[in-house]
Amino acid sequence: MEVINKIGRRKKAVARIYLTEGSGQIIVNKKDFKEYFPIATLQYVVRQPFIITETEGKYDVKVNLDGGGFKGQSEALRLAISRALVEINEEYRPALKAQGLMRRDPRMVERKKPGQPKARKKFQFSKR
Numbered sequence: 838m839e840v841i842n843k844i845g846r847r848k849k850a851v852a853r854i855y856l857t858e859g860s861g862q863i864i865v866n867k868k869d870f871k872e873y874f875p876i877a878t879l880q881y882v883v884r885q886p887f888i889i890t891e892t893e894g895k896y897d898v899k900v901n902l903d904g905g906g907f908k909g910q911s912e913a914l915r916l917a918i919s920r921a922l923v924e925i926n927e928e929y930r931p932a933l934k935a936q937g938l939m940r941r942d943p944r945m946v947e948r949k950k951p952g953q954p955k956a957r958k959k960f961q962f963s964k965r
Contacts (some may be wrong), residue, residue, distance in 0.1 A: 841921045843924070886948050
């Protein structure tokens, strides 16, 4: 099996992955993913495609993560891994799609409007 190169995005985060056969190592920006994502829920989010397809420990993943926060980065990585697994075996697609892992989440931060402190918040109204 050759190296599979895929990309995943979420909010401002971009994950570029290189998936190869191996022992299940996930290296994120030259660190182990457990060191990069110390929170257990984020570690689960990263491993979710492998858990659903029952392929944990079969593939090595090398990741370049850029932009966004840790939650957006973990979800971008999840999408990229899901896309790579589907390229390896098309039979994984229905299971991943049923869990919503094949869809890029389109929600973004709403822009700040002029004359307001935030996107929807207004300055305090004063009658007098």
